[in-house]
Amino acid sequence: MLSLTINGQSHQIDLPEDMPLLWVLRDHLNLVGTKYGCGIAQCGVCTVHVGGKPVRSCQLTIGGVGTRAVVTIEAIGQTPNGAKVQQAWMEAAVPQCGYCQAGQIMSATALLNFNPHPDDSDIDAAMAGNLCRCGTYIRIRQAIKNAAAKTA
């Protein structure tokens, strides 16, 4: 039995320790906002925050989470930067198919948490692991800048 803290809630989990966090979230905890895209740390759609850092949940086993708190897209709006990023995403009409956007928002929020005023190369570095097959990068960049501008 493992104990995980996800979105501020403690969960007792009776699953193999080598199961990636991604599938525990999606199939066992009904938190389906975190997506599956590649399973090999190439696309970033599975990005969550673990101990405050952006992590590809397809690569992190639940045994490896330890006591670190997990935050997913479902709860990121309860953080100040998460809420700003989500708002900026809607105002800039970023999503096309939308499938990558949870991961993009998790990466962008982590960026702003560490760096409230990122420049273009900071954005490039923080977002390089998140693919968007629909090509929404221009609006993502704009939305991050708009969200940063709102950061008091």
Place this chain on the structure above:
Amino acid sequence: MADTRSSFAQSDAYLSALIREVRAAPAARALPAIGRRTLFKLAGAGAAGLVLGFRLGDAAFAAEVGNDNTAASQSLAMNAFIRIAPDNTITIYSKAPEIGQGIKTSFGVIIAEELDADWNHVVMEQADINPKVYGYQGAGGSTSIPRAWDQLRQAGAGAKAMLIAAAAELWGVDPSQITAKDSVLTHAASGRSAPYGSLAVAAANMPVPDPKSLILKTRGQYRLIGKRYRGVDDPKVVSGQPLFGIDVQLPGMVYASYTKCPAAGGKVRSFNVDEIKAQRGVLDAFALNGTGLSVEVMPGVAIIAKDTWSAFQAKDKLKVDWDLSEASTESSSQFSAEAKKIAADFPKKPDQDVGDMDKSFANAVKTAEAYYDYPFAAHVPLEPMNATAHWHDGVLEMWVPTQQPDRGLPLIAKVAGIPQENIVMHQTRVGGGFGRRLINDYTCEAAAIAQKVNAPVKLQWTREDDFSHDFYRPAGYHQFKGAIDKDGRIDAWQEHFITFTADGKKEASGANLTDNLKYSIKAPNLRRAKTMFRLKIPTGPWRAPGDNAQVFAAQSFMHELSLASGRDHVAFLLDAVNREVPELAPKDKSINFSPKRASDVIKLCAEKAGWGKTLPKGSGLGLAWCYSHAGHVAQAVELSVDANKRIKVERIVVVLDVGPVIDMAGSEAQAQGASTDALSTAIGLKITIENGRIQEQNYNAYPILRMPFAPMTIEPYFIQSDNPPTGMGEPAFPALAPALGNAIFAATGERVRRLPLRDLGYSLAI
């Protein structure tokens, strides 16, 4: 099962017909349109308010219309276009799949416009699949808007007419004196007004108007069409709420993986069933013979497990003894080598022969000759293929992220051996289409698996499955020859197109020379012929089928001809597109190709891009245009290239004429997204086939463009000509690659005749 060769051909024939049908959608016409259509009331009274729907033909419908609250009328009500609640909330049902093209927003705007609804109180919902009520419910070929334009406007106008009729009766005034705006009706003379919600019940009892009697708005009257909108699902997208097919979770649900032969056409002899069944979390494992058709169910092994991870883990342990006797042993490098060898031999029998080629070449002042090629490509939308199915009580209930749910119905019925009426299909949001999800193979697989499982089951493909079992954009090889006359005009165009066939008779799906090029390359002497290689690997429609790569070859060679002519490229293009060559004019009146619209986008693109300006050494500006999916488009790329062949894209300009724009924010997103996709594909994407097996298995081997390489801006401009609106999903793709290649030539003097550019040593600079 039929032999494999004919199975390949049969699957391909199905797909080719589907592409033809999808693309043949006529441009929207003035009323009366598309057959017999009747407005009908779905549910009349009660708290539901006014509910209106449409139906093609009206026979036998009366019995289904109910004013009561029986289950039948309620469920039908769920399939209507519009519902007006007493609290003034207006619910609009979008009939087509949302795949990222923004249709759920655009369809709402079109209906709300004619309804004069208050957009702030409109709620958009996805309609279930019911072709009897909605007619066509697919999303492909950029045809959703042109196909639905009249239907949706009539839905809105019809509901408004009934609301006005109700108010007129209540107030004892003439309907013509009542005006509608923002979900409120007003009779100015008496100072009376009422919100739609308060009139909904009365309106529901008004006679349903004849669509022909409805007066639709003129463009000058639009209040909603053409403005900028946020995506109607965006609040859910940004907060991770369940929307997509992959998000479906049902009580008691189990999870399935399905493994097919890595070489197309292989069949299961046996597999290590006992070992698989003993794996952690595995509930069952079994082989399926399927129908042997790649568009339905190919043979494979299904593993049923408690969660996706267990299904994937067990899949890794799977050892299948494949019968490869009829499987593909093809290799893409062999096709390339063979094509190169035969390209210069122009086949005896041309498909198209206009004017007198020999004479043209004899009199030519300049000639040019070149060989172009491009590779196979995969779609790989970010949501891997999946579908959920529940087989219970003789009914198959399905949740499907597909571009063609209505076309899936008969296939699923066939695979499951049940009548279509016993299939209930829910549409989910779709995490990317690009043409991949026009094919319902994975939905058919889910149906076949569900019938063997005593629970709801979600079939989940791995990304590797997705790469291995796509319907690929076919590779293509073009040998061109062109002639320039004494006035520097294009005089001859000869093209030997080497492509693929599944049946040995006609081009495989997505592998034919597109009609768009047949109209838009206008040379007074023109000859085209093709050679076809047999191919077992399935091909299919890929964003802007055919055009997506053929326009690269054609418009790059066009630039070579303009250079040969010594004239300015833009002047050369404008001259060429306006040539009168009656033999090349489209015979089908519904084809909206217009040299005038083409000229207008080329001119505006040149102007916006600063055509003719002086650029520093190592920099270049390239321009190309296309007519694709009923849109007229020109694109320009400004870039610089360094000594290491690193390309820095400075600017991309895209000018489109797709008629009036419905949602400006959404249309700009499509223009930018398609341009980005085209840049990404041109620079880096290719699928390699070795011995019938796809070599690229995940995104690490298929370098889709990432943020650091994305252009800082892509500038879209719209010429909103007074033509019926056409779709935006595809037209902004094809002309980007030739504009890019032409710019590289302008910057470096090196002609790019092959995609992806990565194979020629090019990369994008950060």
